[in-house]
Amino acid sequence: MLNSPPSPSPSRWFKSLRRTKSSDVKSCPALCSELLKRARAAFLAKRPSQETFRLSQLEGLMHMLEDHEGEFVDALSRDLQKPRFETVYSELMPVKNEAIYAINNLKKWMEPEPVERNLTTSLDDCFVVREPLGVVLIVGAWNSPVQLCLVPLIGAIAAGNCVITNPSEICSHTAELLHRLLPSYLDNECYHVIHGGPGDLTEIVDLEFDHIFFTGSSADGRKVMQAAARTLTPVTLVLGGKNPCYVDRDCDMGIAARRIAWARFLNSGQSMAAPDYVLCHTEVRERLVQALSSCLLQFYGPEPRQSSSYGRLVNAEHFALVRDLLQSSGKVAVGGQVNEAERYIAPTVLIDVLETDPAMQQEILGPILPVMTVDSADEALAFINQKPKPLCLYVYSSNSKVISQMMTCTSSGSFCSNDSTLQSMMVTLPFGGVGSSGMGSYHGRYSFETFSNKKSCVLRSTRIECITYLRYPPYEDRSLSLMTWASSMSRKGQGWCQIL
Incomplete structure (x- = not known):
């Protein structure tokens, strides 16, 4: 148990981990197997089951973020040239909010939840308890390498699990920082970090x-699910997809353009929750594109390549x-410049995009916003509903009927009107996909539920047999009638006496 951060010197297992290269396909699963045994032993010894232990680990994560904010900013700058503002706002703050929310509510979440009873169980204690699942594996994604690794980790810790975390090696500086820091702030028997590349994933999943x-691509999500099926291991998958954004003719175009542009080009467009394409009326396309162009000029200046905010x-x-998606889809209306040496692609808006263009066939995860035209909200609905269910769906309109229609007549992991990505940052809302965009959800209480087993409990006495005996053979119709009456739930407003 850690009430305050220990010395930052790495433990022996961490030193051996540092020597493990992600390119060594055999070593990572082998090391993971050893760490899994250690974590399993710690779990069976009930190390993470106590509320005080869980709270101390959550506090440790908070200390880590506060003590090393500058290092996280530097690591993300080196990996993605991410501005400090974006790192603090979209990476560190969501993690801190999750930890604070879990700390504030953990006691309540851990309490047994009573359930409604019928006459047969009226003298029994009937409730649900949330028990930890055991040792869980969390695989983070590269596009938000801190948030997508640590937010689910908070939920797993709060629920009382031991955890092996696999940060994405693509953002190597951030992954290395997490490898170095997490062992200094969390219990070294319950929580471990591994270097695992894409080639290791199925072997690691096979470890039961x-x-x-x-969190990651649909293709890798399928591999994870197939591997997990071999051992009947439950999974939560947060996958990507094409997030539609409908812009109605009845909306504040300036506000819509600002909010869409910020969400789409945040982190150079490398966000699973960003609007992936826009559907708008033919007569408003020119105004929307012009408004987007003005916003990009305000955000990044005449040369975004030189902007410290991009x-x-x-x-x-x-x-x-x-770059290939950009060059093979539609026509550039704004931006379009590229510089391979710097891995730079300017914030770009495409028009005259066809449904069959490559940019409309896969998730973009880059600074490209295709704009397609429709003649009506109904046509936009039909277009959205013929596609796989998205992770997020956005609509910009001043008409509440249009917003309601878009929300109720579509299916998506999350929905937001007149803003973008806001719902994905709220600790009180579940975040996850549906259909091809994923299964399961997390954030706040929903993370706690994801990493908990809901165990049904009935505590009863052997003293009262006046009703129970009716269920025993030899069976009689009279006994069946009485048992059916005693075991049935009553309608709202009707008690047992009224039924009699």
């Missing part, structure tokens, strides 16, 4: 964890992928 939490794509491979 009690739950797997994966980042870069994560690596050469991803740069090439996004």
Whole structure:
């Protein structure tokens, strides 16, 4: 138990971990297997079950972020050229909010939840308890390497689990920082960090964890689910997709453009929650594109490449992928400049985009915003509903009927009107996908539920047999009638006496 951060000198297992290269496919699963045994032993010894222990670990995470904020800013700058503002606002603050919310509510979450009873169980204690699952694996993603690793970790700790965390090696500086810092602030028997690349993933999943939490691409999500199925390991998958954004003719175009542009080009467009494409009326497209152009000029100046508020794509491979989407889809209306040496792609708006264009066939995860036109809200609805269910759906309109129609007639992991990505940062709302965009959710109480087993409990006495005996053979119709009456739930407003 850690009430205050210990000495930052790494433990022996961490030193051996530092020597493990992510390119060594055999060593990472082997090391993970050893750490899994240690974590399993710690879990069976009930180390993480006490409320005070869980709180101390959550406090440790808070101390880590506060003590090393500058190092996180530097690591994300080196990996993504992410501005300090974006790192603090979209990476560190959400993690701190999650930890604070869990600390404030943990006692209440851990309390047994009573359930409604019928006459048969009226003298029994009937309740649900949340028990930890065991040892869970959390696989983070590269586009928000701190938040997408630590937010689920907070939920797993709060629920009383032991955890093995696998930060994305693509953001190597951030991953290395997490490898170095987490062992200094969390219990070294219950919580471990591994270097695991894409080639290691299925072997690691095969090690029979009690739950797997994966954030990443749909292709990798399928591999994780297939591997987990072999051992019947439950999974939570937060996957990407094409997040639609409908801009109605009846809206404040200036506000809509600012909020869409900020969300789309935050982190150079490398966000799972960002609007992936826009649907708008033909007659408002020109106004929208002009408003987006004005916003980008205000945000990043005439040359975004020189702006300290604009980042870069994560690596050469991803740069090439996004550049190819840009060059093979629609027509550039705003931006379009690229610089391969810097992994730079300017904030870009595309028009005359076809449904069959490459940029409309896959998640972009880059600073490109395709704009397509529709003749009506109904046509936009039809377009959205013929596609796989998205992680997020956005609508900009001053018409409450249009907003309600978009919300009720579509299915998505989350929905937000007149803003973008806001819902994904709220600790009190669940965040996750549906269908091809994922399964399960997390954030706040929902993270605690994700990493808990809801155990049904009935505590009863052997003294009262006046009703129970009716269920025993030999069976009689009279006994069946009485047992059916005693075991049935009454309608609202009708008590047992009224039924009699």
